[in-house]
Amino acid sequence: MARDVAASVLVGIDIGGSKTRALAVADGQIIGEALAGSANLQSVTEEQAKTVFGDIFSELNLHNITRVSAGSAGVDTEQGAQALIRLLRPHAPDAVITAVHDTQLILAAGGLSAGIAVISGTGSVAWGKRSDGMTARVGGWGYLLGDDGSGYGVSRSAVRHALSLSDRGEPPDALSQRFATECGVTDPAQLLDHFYAQPERRYWAKMAGIVFELAEAGNKAAQVITKQTSIDLAALIEGVCIRLGPGLPVVLGGGLLANQPGLVADIVERTRATGVSGIDVLQREPVFGALALAGVDVEGLENR
Numbered sequence: 001m002a003r004d005v006a007a008s009v010l011v012g013i014d015i016g017g018s019k020t021r022a023l024a025v026a027d028g029q030i031i032g033e034a035l036a037g038s039a040n041l042q043s044v045t046e047e048q049a050k051t052v053f054g055d056i057f058s059e060l061n062l063h064n065i066t067r068v069s070a071g072s073a074g075v076d077t078e079q080g081a082q083a084l085i086r087l088l089r090p091h092a093p094d095a096v097i098t099a100v101h102d103t104q105l106i107l108a109a110g111g112l113s114a115g116i117a118v119i120s121g122t123g124s125v126a127w128g129k130r131s132d133g134m135t136a137r138v139g140g141w142g143y144l145l146g147d148d149g150s151g152y153g154v155s156r157s158a159v160r161h162a163l164s165l166s167d168r169g170e171p172p173d174a175l176s177q178r179f180a181t182e183c184g185v186t187d188p189a190q191l192l193d194h195f196y197a198q199p200e201r202r203y204w205a206k207m208a209g210i211v212f213e214l215a216e217a218g219n220k221a222a223q224v225i226t227k228q229t230s231i232d233l234a235a236l237i238e239g240v241c242i243r244l245g246p247g248l249p250v251v252l253g254g255g256l257l258a259n260q261p262g263l264v265a266d267i268v269e270r271t272r273a274t275g276v277s278g279i280d281v282l283q284r285e286p287v288f289g290a291l292a293l294a295g296v297d298v299e300g301l302e303n304r
Helices: 046-060 078-091 102-109 151-167 174-183 188-197 201-205 208-216 220-244 255-259 261-270 287-293 298-302
Strands: 009-015 019-026 029-037 065-072 096-101 115-120 124-129 135-139 249-253 278-281
Touching: 009 102, 009 287, 019 046, 019 287, 029 046, 046 078, 065 078, 065 102, 065 287, 078 096, 096 102, 102 115, 102 124, 102 249, 102 287, 115 220, 115 255, 124 220, 135 220, 151 174, 151 188, 151 201, 151 208, 151 220, 151 255, 174 188, 174 208, 174 220, 208 220, 208 261, 220 261, 249 255, 255 261, 261 278, 287 298
Parallel strands: 009 065, 065 096, 115 249, 249 278
Antiparallel strands: 009 019, 019 029, 115 124, 124 135
């Protein structure tokens, strides 16, 4: 049986590449939270997304939901937003439901109404908004066309490196052997079949930390990959600046940026000439951005 709550309930949802996180708020208090797998329609089927949302709202177990604010990758058009809203509607039939691209959650969670949000996790994308309302997005093409600078992209580069060594008849280096071991294969050349046998992006994205670990230990091949990652992410920021102009602050979000301070430092260095007013790593979960976009005082909420 769903819990009865006297006040109206607002639900914020962050749909990431690997998980879906929801928070429910009433009277300025967090009254429920839920976590499930990804419901990102770019990487799962509608049936899978339906199952995830069923799990989320079953875990919340609430009546009186009057507002649902959701953010997800792939919500680039009104059609994409409506597809997500349609899947959420059965769980909150009387609520006002909004859906936006997940970069907007990053900016809002950072307490900004204007600026540039960058995500580097399973995928990669940058989105910016000026104070006059003009917006621009760069990247976010998905793994078939892009996602350079993402965790998936880092691991893909490591596999390519291992296969290139094998093609040239050269012995595997530390990076190639480490990846082979982590993947449960004995020969780095076997990574070719393994890569196609494991198409799940999250599987590869979580292995990106290996590359950064080896880069810090002095592995040259890993350093080439991590350097290119910072170049790719700096290019996303530069692309937004070209469209919107200088002077905007930048908020960095996503698992790769949250866990790799050296990568962040490289991005800061590479974007000095772009005219951004500052770069900070997001200090709260993106789901709070969904709540902020719905008018919740996130600062007050977290301090309770």
